[in-house]
């Protein structure tokens with residue numbers, strides 16, 4: 001397999017010459033591959049940036065919320081138990097648990113130091129709850145809390161981000177889908193171009209067949225040509241796309257999504273798979289088209 | 299080399315050739331004649347597996363033409379030089395490159411001297427660098443002969459090779475073909491030119507096949 005691909009791509013000027021040069025159509029194929037790669041770079045960048053965003057927001061959410069109970073000391077235990085009982089019957093809540101004194105102390109330590117006399121201060125009790133599945137109905141829960149434990153306050157301010165995180169995830173998939181579609185379009189365009197080229201070289205192919213050229217010899221002349229065009233065009237398009245991304249102003253963390261539309265780390269390498277993929281697609285498309293054409297003649 | 303056994307061929311309408319049985323022995327020299335449209339070119343195409351018989355069996359180099367894979371067909375054609383009635387070339391490449399094309403497609407080289415000798419042999423030395431569309435009909439035919447023989451094929455099939463040539467050139471070409479035959483090549487020439495056939499008969503033992511009423515018959519001593 002690999003060997004045959006290498007054989008197909010080994011330069012052979014004599015064999016390449018048997019197919020006449022095509023002038024501007026050659027340039028069009030290259031141009032199209034370039035534009036497609038350019039667009040694919042953005043789709044890929046978008047997908048990756050959205051992916052990073054989704055990850056960050058998902059982490060922040062972690063699907064937990066806190067209930068804070070502030071009550072006179074003699075009612076604290078009662079209310080805590082009432083809240084826990086209530087939570088255990090609330091749909092959409094996987095787990096609820098009161099933090100221990102040690103845990104609360106650890107949470108407060110950064111502000112008040114480690115020697116906080118918890119017993120003597122009116123510190124609210126914290127209950128950590130974890131959602132499951134679709135999550136809970138936060139308005140309903142608030143009302144029930146108000147009825148059963150007047151000192152309990154539900155703090156789930158991170159919840160509003162959930163739709164955003166989901167949207168970011170969808171955007172990531174969308175960007176990836178766009179890359180796939182763009183590559184498929186590249187393949188379709190190259191197929192058409194190859195088909196046109198084979199049709200306009202009908203006589204050349206007939207002569208070659210007649211003097212004893214094998215199908216692979218004839219197909220290679222076309223395959224090499226279109227693969228190299230796709231590769232060079234897509235490489236130029238990718239480079240142009242990367243330069244444009246690189247020139248985008250960097251806004252640091254605060255600027256968020258728009259300025260984050262670049263590649264990070266290995267993302268830059270991923271972009272360079274685009275020309276390789278384009279070339280591979282052109283290779284396969286031209287080869288299939290050439291053999292289909294050759295199959296129609298003796 | 300090539301044998302037909304009760305072969306019939308039709309392009310889709312009625313049968314053009316019927317009950318054709320013949321055998322081209324190694325080193326033989328055949329002429330193929332018949333009225334225009336009788337199927338001479340078609341019969342030659344059957345010989346190099348451009349067409350497959352609609353009935354009967356054709357054996358090419360001891361192999362059934364129908365059983366040849368596409369690569370087999372390519373290999374068979376390297377052993378059969380063909381001069382087409384409408385000689386086709388790669389118009390964007392010079393004559394010399396066209397002539398050496400059969401070697402190029404099998405990744406073989408030809409020595410400059412051999413090429414020069416060959417072009418001189420067909421009288422085209424001065425046109426080695428010309429483009430095929432610039433050639434006259436006769437020059438095209440000679441270039442086609444040169445291309446057909448450069449692989450030193452076992453069989454040479456020529457379809458009206460002298461159609462565009464004056465008598466002097468025709469005789470020269472015939473001499474070339476007779477020479478090839480003396481070197482052991484099997485030759486088949488489709489032609490209307492009775493003078494050419496008589497001329498050949500005076501130089502070499504030939505057989506004349508005539509297509510008449512869809513059948514191929516051996517022509518008598520009248521030629």
Ligand SMILES: Nc1ncnc2c1ncn2[C@@H]1O[C@H](COP(=O)(O)OP(=O)(O)OP(=O)(O)O)[C@@H](O)[C@H]1O
Nearest residue numbers: 309314332333334335336337338339340341383458
């Ligand atoms: N590809 C084709 N499809 C349909 N009919 C064809 C095809 N090629 C040839 N024919 C028909 O078959 C018949 C024989 O054609 P062929 O070329 O074999 O004749 P020929 O003997 O070589 O004639 P000529 O002496 O004029 O060259 C003709 O009537 C021609 O119209």
Ligand SMILES: [Mg+2]
Nearest residue numbers: 338339383457
């Ligand atoms: Mg003919």
